[in-house]
Amino acid sequence: MMIGSILFLVLACCGLFVAGVCLGSWMRRSRDAETDTDMEGVTDDVGLFRGWDGLSAVERRQRLSLYQRRVRARIAEQEREWLRVRLRAIANG
Structure with missing residues (x-):
């Protein structure tokens, strides 16, 4: 039970980290496209x-x-x- 909770927490943190990296990359590309004059x-x-x-x-x-x-x-x-x-x-x- 305790291992399951810890594993869930670790996977949730990793998922949030990956989502943040993807969102940052997407935002940078969209910003570069706007300022790419x-x-x-x-x-x-x-x-x-x-x-x-x-x-x-x-x-x-x-x-x-x-x-x-x-x-x-x-x-x-x-x-x-x-x-x-x-x-x-x-x-x-």
Whole structure:
């Protein structure tokens, strides 16, 4: 009788644990599906870092590489503009 009660309690705890793991996995997948937007569509850099703590290492690397590409593009545009101004100044004497 006592062994049956203990066995029932152990099986119930294991069942609750498995149900919790499955529910957590399901909730994570549904949350990722909701937040899985096209990262290129994020217009500001702050949007790339929203929810940073909940991201996997792969997603963090992807967002960091996108941020790095954006920064490089901005720097290249600033340098092109500086060169245009410099060439105009040289041409005007």
